[in-house]
Amino acid sequence: MAFLKVNNLKVYYPIRGGFFRRVVAHVKAVDDISFELNQGETYGLVGESGCGKTTTGRTIMGLIKATSGEVLFENQDLLKMNRRDFNQHRKDIQMIFQDPYSSLNPRKRVLDIVAEPLRNFERLSPAEEKKKVQFYLEKVGLNPEAIYNYPHEFSGGQRQRIGIARALTLKPKLIIADEPVSALDVSVQAQVLNFMQDIQKEFNLTYLFISHDLGIIQHMCDRIGIMYRGQFVEEGTSRDIYTNPQHIYTKRLISAIPDINPENRENQMKLRQEINSEYKNSYDKYFNAEGKVYNLKPISDTHLVALP
Ligand SMILES: Nc1ncnc2c1ncn2[C@@H]1O[C@H](COP(=O)(O)OP(=O)(O)O)[C@@H](O)[C@H]1O
Numbered sequence: 001m002a003f004l005k006v007n008n009l010k011v012y013y014p015i016r017g018g019f020f021r022r023v024v025a026h027v028k029a030v031d032d033i034s035f036e037l038n039q040g041e042t043y044g045l046v047g048e049s050g051c052g053k054t055t056t057g058r059t060i061m062g063l064i065k066a067t068s069g070e071v072l073f074e075n076q077d078l079l080k081m082n083r084r085d086f087n088q089h090r091k092d093i094q095m096i097f098q099d100p101y102s103s104l105n106p107r108k109r110v111l112d113i114v115a116e117p118l119r120n121f122e123r124l125s126p127a128e129e130k131k132k133v134q135f136y137l138e139k140v141g142l143n144p145e146a147i148y149n150y151p152h153e154f155s156g157g158q159r160q161r162i163g164i165a166r167a168l169t170l171k172p173k174l175i176i177a178d179e180p181v182s183a184l185d186v187s188v189q190a191q192v193l194n195f196m197q198d199i200q201k202e203f204n205l206t207y208l209f210i211s212h213d214l215g216i217i218q219h220m221c222d223r224i225g226i227m228y229r230g231q232f233v234e235e236g237t238s239r240d241i242y243t244n245p246q247h248i249y250t251k252r253l254i255s256a257i258p259d260i261n262p263e264n265r266e267n268q269m270k271l272r273q274e275i276n277s278e279y280k281n282s283y284d285k286y287f288n289a290e291g292k293v294y295n296l297k298p299i300s301d302t303h304l305v306a307l308p
């Protein structure tokens, strides 16, 4: 049984226009994607800005309505559930947001921020609640005495830890992390990522890890799906993607990861130029007449590529 299985998911945003605000067109933000998560793994969803990553994550969370398709969580379709059953499952899926500056209400104290999911789902006495919040603050490496402080009193990395503590309070099984470190200083990013790996083991979490940056997810993810304009162009294990990328779009993303070794910079520039010219010259090989990607086809047990 798959832990999470997304089948033929489509999410189209209506665009309204004219005097009667009729729907005049649609943005096909997610256009027929299918993928699976195994329990305990980290699955990376990657692609450039606007390709539909956030829409995918928020639709799985139930924050955006799907146009069609299925989201099977432990074999039950979240998209077809009634409110009550859905809320029960909502406990198991939590989200960590991109911007720790705007995702924490500046007028609320840490206690109220972290306790928010608890208050929605559990009836705890104030003392029990405080104890639980302090337990999770300590887990994420913050001073448990900080419960009466406000978000602005913390650094970006600390705020993201507050967001993580909030996500953990209901003991979720799946965490959707949407660009969790993109808003943080580079020096803090690695700390938060390492920390996310530590708690993954401790709490047996499955991650759907969303990022526009293949470099960042290189060390985080077991498997990776590459998105392009609402579709998948490639999926594979980290090894498949990094050592044997097949789609030209994947190759472009990989060649854009800055090489830390300065001696390799020149080679990397050359490689980048080659890939960019291949991208221009062999467009037909990778995209159909409408500029859409082809359906995914397996080239090994783990590796799928969108080719004709
Ligand atoms: N509420 C919305 N209404 C209309 N279009 C939207 C809305 N949200 C996102 N989009 C569009 O959907 C596409 C996918 O957006 P998004 O899921 O945010 O991509 P990503 O997270 O990969 O940057 C983009 O073209 C974006 O402009």
Ligand SMILES: [Mg+2]
Pocket: 050, 053, 054, 055
């Ligand atoms: Mg996004």
